[in-house]
Structures are given as structure tokens and as C-alpha cells.
Amino acid sequence: MELSRRLNPITDKQVQWAYAHCLEHIAYRTAKNMLTCGDCGHTWKSESTLGDTLCGCTCPNCGKTLEVKDTRKRTFRQCCYFCVVTVCKGCQVIRIVMVKADSRKGNAMTFFSKEVAQRWIMPDGKVITVARLRGLGFTYKDLWIFESEMEVRPHHAIYDIISHCEHYPKVRVLPIFRRNGFKGSFHNATPFRFLHSLLTDSKVETLLKAKQYAVLSRFIHTYDMKRKWNSLKICIRNNYMIKDAVMWNDYIELLEIYHKDTRNAKYVCPTDLKAEHDRLSARRERELERIREKNEREREIAEKEAKIREEERLRKDELLYAEMKGRFLDLAFSDGMINLHVLQNVQEFYEEGKAMNHCVFTNGYYKKENVLVFSARIGEKRIETVELSLETMQVVQSYGIYNSITEYHEQIIRLVKENVRDIQKRMVA
Ligand SMILES: [Zn+2]
Incomplete structure (x- = not known):
């Protein structure tokens, strides 16, 4: 907490960057082709006659690039998070800021921002979260009590959820991350999970040093890629670059279905990944279709047999009834x-x-x-x-x-x- 209090407030420049980059900027368009800038409230007549093909425009008043929305709504509310990646006295800090924007047609947009959480990564990998209190509504991520104090809080899934956000482009990291191969990009992973994994999971460091960038985010955020570490090692050893992590992951799973050796470079590192993937997935699709057809046939037969049994039973009951009564x-x-x-x-x-x-x-x-x-x-x-x-x-x-x-x-x-x-x-x- 003492370190947390030493941090400077989030700067105006950082907040301005978030307003420009993390929020949508729209122009309201009405039937008469009138456009209203959601940022400054200026209204003008669109020169485009091909109304439907127009999807972006520039406000002649404030110069913002706007996305055109055909809407009868008069208000447009947005809420998002961004983070600032910085350091403080030998600790790595991810500061998470909430940004809100309220646009009312014809008025200038109003903004609001507040830092709501800080995730401190200690050099030993330990994580401490300092945050404001949240309102009721357990996972509702927009509900913060802004006047509450920033304090050390027990872990809650919400902190991971809001960590999935854009980061301010200027980042500061501890020297250890540079030594572990960090060169400024988080490779589509969240900065928090990326840095934390780099500190606590040597496999992430290995992937980073091997420049397997396409794999990193998926490896950090999902379990399915971690499960394929043995295959990944083969790729690294053979200098095989995985360019499409999703496709490669699916392909390995298909290999597993067909009991192919997923530690053999011949399978794991295909020259034409797409061709191999498509070949196997077409085969799988045909198989699944056959299984589906077979199940369908069996269901029809079972239904028919049940009907015959039911009719037989009724016939027997008729005979029994005639006999008894x-x-x-x-x-x-x-x-x-x-x-x-x-x-x-x-x-x-x-x-x-x-x-x-x-x-x-x-x-x-x-x-x-x-x-x-x-x-x-x-x-x-x-x-x-x-x-x-x-x-x-x-x-x-x-x-x-x-x-x-x-x-x-x-x-x-x-x-x-x-x-x-x-x-x-x-x-x-
Ligand atoms: Zn404008």
C-alpha cells in the first residue's frame, strides 16, 4: 500500500490516449442523410449520395474520424478499461483505469475516467491486487464504488476479466523481463498475464526466445495449448514457425484422434499446414457424418420396433380382456x-x-x-x-x-x- 501511494496519478495524456483509441467515435445518421458528430455535437449534411456504402466520415467541425451509425437512438454510452504498464521500486505494476463516455445527440461527448485496480507483480511472481470496492452484483464489471479507497483486496475473477484491455503504448518493465526476451510487445496476450507468465513459467520464456509469437497468447491464456507442449518443443527444435496457432492447435488435435505420433516432426511440422489440416478435417467431417447417419438409422429402427411391440402388447391385452371379462x-x-x-x-x-x-x-x-x-x-x-x-x-x-x-x-x-x-x-x- 505504501508503494501504491507513491505512484503518480494517471496522467491527462494517458487518459486522452484512451479516449481517442479505446472508445468508438460515431456519427448519428438520419433518413435525410443528416450527420451528427457524437464527439462535438456538430450537425451537417452528408455529401455522399450512396448512403449505404458510406461507413466512415470525418467531422468538418472537430476533424475526428467517425463511424456512421444509422440509429434513431439519441444517446450512446460506452464503458471500457485500459491499462498502464509501469514499475515501482522493483515491482511490476499494471494499473487498470475505467473510461466512460456519454454521447447525447447534438451535445459534446462527456467523459469520465478513474483508476479502479492495480495488479502488483513481485519479483518472485507473487501477485497483489490493490483496488476499489465494487458494488453489489457479483461479477458485473462496470460497478465500482469510485469514492472508496484503493486497498489491498483478496483475489476475485473480475480482476482477470478487466485485465483484458488495451494498454497505453509507452510501457515500463523490470529489467528481468528484458533479460527473459521481452522486446515491447505482449503478442496479443494481456500485459498482466504475459508478464506474470514470463516470470513464473519457463515455457513462456522458451516460446518467446524461439520467436513463436503466434502461439504465445493462446499458450498463456488457454489450457489446450499447454497440453501440447511436447509437440511445441518439436517445432522449436526444428525451427518450425507456427504462423496460425488456432489452425496448428486443431491440426494437432486431429493427429491425436488418428493416433499419429505428435512427437514426430514429420507430422507436427507440416510444410503446408493448411493443406494437411484441411485434409484431416475433411476426413473427420466425413466420419462424423457417417456416424450421424448411422445413429439416425438406428433410432428409426428402434422406433419402429417399439411401435410393433406396443401394438403386439395391445393385441395381447385385448385377448386377455375378452378372456377375463x-x-x-x-x-x-x-x-x-x-x-x-x-x-x-x-x-x-x-x-x-x-x-x-x-x-x-x-x-x-x-x-x-x-x-x-x-x-x-x-x-x-x-x-x-x-x-x-x-x-x-x-x-x-x-x-x-x-x-x-x-x-x-x-x-x-x-x-x-x-x-x-x-x-x-x-x-x-
Ligand atoms: Zn465533431
């Missing part, structure tokens, strides 16, 4: 208003269940041995479905649509009771 099937009673009849087959269970929205079919009542199921109707209209126990000769349940009890419920139960004797006769017959 055959002697009851012609039973039908009426009190002049309500008609009761025994459900005739599995198909009728299905229709009854569907019409009444209950589970007489789905729960397989047609399979129950000591049960007789009636449909109680007035004319053709279904009123309730009745389950009678053949053991006790009692109505177990009788329900209308959606398992409701209808106004005819008692009447239906009475009608069953009156005819119990007839049903019993069938059982001994």
Missing part, C-alpha cells in the same frame, strides 16, 4: 335415465379415458382381474366411469370428467347395487 360383456342396466354397460374392449377403455380425461386406460384398468368397469351414460353422453370390485361387489370409484363427482353419482351407485345379483350370477355360471 367375456362372460360380463353383455351386461347392461338402465333406470330409464342412466344406462350402464361394461366396457367392451381395450379400445373402449382408451376412448373412455380420453373423453373423460382420467386414467382408466393409462393405468391399465382392463388388466385388473377382479374389477369390472362400466360406462354410465345418458343417451350417448358419458356421465361417469364406474369401477366395481368383483370381490366385494362394492363400487370402488365412480368419476366423471377430470375425476369429478357428478350430480348423478348417487343414482349411478344405486343402479349398480340394484343389479349386483345379475353380475354375481355371471361369476358362477
Whole structure:
């Protein structure tokens, strides 16, 4: 903290650089081809008649190069970070500054900037973060309490997230980094991770000294490249420069799929990387397509077989039902208003269940041995479905649509009771 307090404030020049380089500068364009500069608020008529092909312009008032946006919005808010790479008393420091810009159509843009975090890399590789407090909202990266103090804070992923930002071009690094091969470029990695890795991971130093620049950022920021260190070593040993890290990485993974020796320069260092990559990836694509087709065919066959099994099962159930309930099937009673009849087959269970929205079919009542199921109707209209126990000769349940009890419920139960004797006769017959 003592060292942190010794740092000079972020300079005006640094902030001005960020406003110019890290923010978008736009011109609002309306239907009438009028342009409004988002930076100074000046409005003018565009000379370009080919409106659609115009994508950049220069403000005649402030001279800024602007990106043209067809928008009806009247405000444009931006927020981003940039960092200043510097040193302080033998420590490497990455200072992270938040920049905000508010543009209102027709007004000059307003700016705001504040340093929110410093990442201190000690010569032994230890990292200490000094930062302001963040507001609630755990990973929301724009929420800082600007009036809070810069203090040493425990690590949080947010500090890595905001470290992914542009850096002020003038950088100062500890002599050890120069000795380890640093010449001013971070090779598309974030300055913080680049310098920290260079201090703590000798492989990064090796890659840097071997000038494998295309690989560096991916090696530092992702695990997949670290996993290929053995192949990378072969490239370095053979002075093979990897120019496209993404393609080379994919290519090595294809080699692994085909069990090729990824420590053999013959495979790892192809003269024409693109041709080899494309050849293998086309082969892989064909394979995956074949697998997909095979799976599709198997799924279709399985579906067909399941359907056949289902039909067979239903056929068996029909036979079983006819056998179990055959002697009851012609039973039908009426009190002049309500008609009761025994459900005739599995198909009728299905229709009854569907019409009444209950589970007489789905729960397989047609399979129950000591049960007789009636449909109680007035004319053709279904009123309730009745389950009678053949053991006790009692109505177990009788329900209308959606398992409701209808106004005819008692009447239906009475009608069953009156005819119990007839049903019993069938059982001994
Ligand atoms: Zn302007």
C-alpha cells in the first residue's frame, strides 16, 4: 500500500490516449442523410449520395474520424478499461483505469475516467491486487464504488476479466523481463498475464526466445495449448514457425484422434499446414457424418420396433380382456335415465379415458382381474366411469370428467347395487 501511494496519478495524456483509441467515435445518421458528430455535437449534411456504402466520415467541425451509425437512438454510452504498464521500486505494476463516455445527440461527448485496480507483480511472481470496492452484483464489471479507497483486496475473477484491455503504448518493465526476451510487445496476450507468465513459467520464456509469437497468447491464456507442449518443443527444435496457432492447435488435435505420433516432426511440422489440416478435417467431417447417419438409422429402427411391440402388447391385452371379462360383456342396466354397460374392449377403455380425461386406460384398468368397469351414460353422453370390485361387489370409484363427482353419482351407485345379483350370477355360471 505504501508503494501504491507513491505512484503518480494517471496522467491527462494517458487518459486522452484512451479516449481517442479505446472508445468508438460515431456519427448519428438520419433518413435525410443528416450527420451528427457524437464527439462535438456538430450537425451537417452528408455529401455522399450512396448512403449505404458510406461507413466512415470525418467531422468538418472537430476533424475526428467517425463511424456512421444509422440509429434513431439519441444517446450512446460506452464503458471500457485500459491499462498502464509501469514499475515501482522493483515491482511490476499494471494499473487498470475505467473510461466512460456519454454521447447525447447534438451535445459534446462527456467523459469520465478513474483508476479502479492495480495488479502488483513481485519479483518472485507473487501477485497483489490493490483496488476499489465494487458494488453489489457479483461479477458485473462496470460497478465500482469510485469514492472508496484503493486497498489491498483478496483475489476475485473480475480482476482477470478487466485485465483484458488495451494498454497505453509507452510501457515500463523490470529489467528481468528484458533479460527473459521481452522486446515491447505482449503478442496479443494481456500485459498482466504475459508478464506474470514470463516470470513464473519457463515455457513462456522458451516460446518467446524461439520467436513463436503466434502461439504465445493462446499458450498463456488457454489450457489446450499447454497440453501440447511436447509437440511445441518439436517445432522449436526444428525451427518450425507456427504462423496460425488456432489452425496448428486443431491440426494437432486431429493427429491425436488418428493416433499419429505428435512427437514426430514429420507430422507436427507440416510444410503446408493448411493443406494437411484441411485434409484431416475433411476426413473427420466425413466420419462424423457417417456416424450421424448411422445413429439416425438406428433410432428409426428402434422406433419402429417399439411401435410393433406396443401394438403386439395391445393385441395381447385385448385377448386377455375378452378372456377375463367375456362372460360380463353383455351386461347392461338402465333406470330409464342412466344406462350402464361394461366396457367392451381395450379400445373402449382408451376412448373412455380420453373423453373423460382420467386414467382408466393409462393405468391399465382392463388388466385388473377382479374389477369390472362400466360406462354410465345418458343417451350417448358419458356421465361417469364406474369401477366395481368383483370381490366385494362394492363400487370402488365412480368419476366423471377430470375425476369429478357428478350430480348423478348417487343414482349411478344405486343402479349398480340394484343389479349386483345379475353380475354375481355371471361369476358362477
Ligand atoms: Zn465533431
